[in-house]
Amino acid sequence: MSFSxxxxxxxxxxxxxxxxxxxxxxxxxxxxxxxxxxxxxLAGAQTGxxxxxxxxxxxxxxxxxxxxxxxPRALVLTPxxxxxxxxxQSARDYGKYLPLRVMQVFGGVNINPQISGLRNGCDIxxxxxxxxxxxxxQRAVDLSGVSILVLDEADRMLDMGFIHDIKRVIKLLPPRRxxxxxxxxxxxxxxxxxxRLLNNPLSIQVAPRNAPIELVEQCAxxxxxxxxxxxxxxxxxxxxxxxxxxxxxxxxxANRLSQQIEGAGIPASAIHGNKSQAARVxxxxxxxxxxxxALVATEVAARGLDIKxxxxxxxxxxxxxxxxxxxxxxRTGRAGSLGRAVSLVSSDENALLRDIERxxxxxxxxxxxxxxxxxxxxxxxxxxxxxxxHGGSQAHGARRPQSGQSHGARSGERRHWNNADSRQxxxxxxxxx
Ligand code: AMP
Numbered sequence: 457m458s459f460s461x462x463x464x465x466x467x468x469x470x471x472x473x474x475x476x477x478x479x480x481x482x483x484x485x486x487x488x489x490x491x492x493x494x495x496x497x498l499a500g501a502q503t504g505x506x507x508x509x510x511x512x513x514x515x516x517x518x519x520x521x522x523x524x525x526x527x528p529r530a531l532v533l534t535p536x537x538x539x540x541x542x543x544x545q546s547a548r549d550y551g552k553y554l555p556l557r558v559m560q561v562f563g564g565v566n567i568n569p570q571i572s573g574l575r576n577g578c579d580i581x582x583x584x585x586x587x588x589x590x591x592x593x594q595r596a597v598d599l600s601g602v603s604i605l606v607l608d609e610a611d612r613m614l615d616m617g618f619i620h621d622i623k624r625v626i627k628l629l630p631p632r633r634x635x636x637x638x639x640x641x642x643x644x645x646x647x648x649x650x651x652r653l654l655n656n657p658l659s660i661q662v663a664p665r666n667a668p669i670e671l672v673e674q675c676a677x678x679x680x681x682x683x684x685x686x687x688x689x690x691x692x693x694x695x696x697x698x699x700x701x702x703x704x705x706x707x708x709x710a711n712r713l714s715q716q717i718e719g720a721g722i723p724a725s726a727i728h729g730n731k732s733q734a735a736r737v738x739x740x741x742x743x744x745x746x747x748x749x750a751l752v753a754t755e756v757a758a759r760g761l762d763i764k765x766x767x768x769x770x771x772x773x774x775x776x777x778x779x780x781x782x783x784x785x786x787r788t789g790r791a792g793s794l795g796r797a798v799s800l801v802s803s804d805e806n807a808l809l810r811d812i813e814r815x816x817x818x819x820x821x822x823x824x825x826x827x828x829x830x831x832x833x834x835x836x837x838x839x840x841x842x843x844x845x846h847g848g849s850q851a852h853g854a855r856r857p858q859s860g861q862s863h864g865a866r867s868g869e870r871r872h873w874n875n876a877d878s879r880q881x882x883x884x885x886x887x888x889x
Contacts, residue, residue, distance in 0.1 A: 467553035481506030526577035537562035585621035681802040690828035724750035
């Protein structure tokens with residue numbers, strides 16, 4: 457089946473062809489006709505399935521067919537600013553041959569340009585809930601004309617505590633409207649929200665519930681916590697990885713690790729909620745362009761990032777919530793390309809690994825940990841190398857440990873070979889006692 461079989465207008469077919477899409481993805485096949493027909497939709501779909509076009513294309517078509525007003529007629533709520541920016545960009549790309557205006561609003565940036573932008577009117581508004589409520593409170597946005605509401609990555613919005621904000625936003629909308637809810641996972645909270653929000657919805661499930669996409673090859677290495685960074689550096693260098701997204705649990709941890717691996721000669725940057733929007737966009741852009749090899753991210757910051765054909769994801773620390781593992785590895789193996797997800801598991805994370813395996817209903821193969829050099833951390837250069845001031849490829853000056861060299865040339869530096877396998881065997885022995 458092709459896009460033209462889905463009943464899309466020529467302007468959208470042209471835009472889709474410009475994007476180079478040949479055939480609709482499974483979610484698009486089901487969602488596009490349903491949304492065009494005016495149905496509510498409950499879709500279990502992860503990022504990477506083509507879900508954005510699944511709701512944006514029919515929304516554009518419906519809005520183009522009805523009379524414009526100044527106020528938004530479709531509202532898309534997203535958990536993060538990155539996802540809001542991506543969805544808005546997709547809507548602009550797909551709608552480029554239609555006379556429709558798309559706006560994005562999210563926190564972390566000056567509200568005033570958003571207020572004046574909204575004054576000029578828009579058809580589709582993509583927003584994070586908090587900023588949208590701020591704008592509504594300042595009477596800068598009129599939501600009374602919204603006829604289609606999309607909750608994108610609804611599970612993540614609930615995880616981030618947005619449920620009250622979402623309820624407040626819904627109160628500002630007209631009661632008669634079409635509702636579309638997209639979620640990668642189904643918790644009881646999501647089911648409850650769907651029951652309250654959706655009217656006789658079409659349920660679409662494009663990947664097995666709570667299961668990672670098939671295309672991701674998963675494995676784990678056991679390694680003591682304090683040696684994870686050395687193993688990581690080894691894996692990146694030895695594997696010739698050129699683009700790797702690394703997850704840490706905390707913002708501080710993301711910063712520190714980004715500095716450590718950059719100190720080992722791998723161009724890197726961190727992306728998390730404490731970074732300014734400009735810094736996050738810049739880091740992501742550099743990563744996409746291949747100017748940095750590693751992007752170290754927290755869970756929330758990485759949600760919805762659309763990085764084409766990302767080959768490698770590393771769970772530097774396992775997530776506390778097993779569903780987050782699914783989201784994380786969904787960053788790779790996207791749109792038909794093969795990806796690899798590697799987890800570095802320290803002994804205190806065994807229970808987390810078991811939870812993940814229980815959720816996946818499969819074991820994650822633990823590979824023999826390769827021998828790696830415990831390289832000393834290079835001192836940070838005086839100039840900050842964060843995304844705010846990153847000047848491009850920064851790989852120089854790193855001290856590559858020499859094979860077989862057991863002591864650093866300078867006093868105070870220690871280099872030695874480390875084989876975590878022996879530690880692993882040791883800890884297995886300990887556990888079996
Ligand atoms: P999404 O799940 O919406 O984030 O989309 C994931 C990626 O798939 C994006 O890079 C889209 O540009 C791409 N994509 C969406 N639909 C198609 C399609 N029908 N064929 C090929 N790529 C697509």
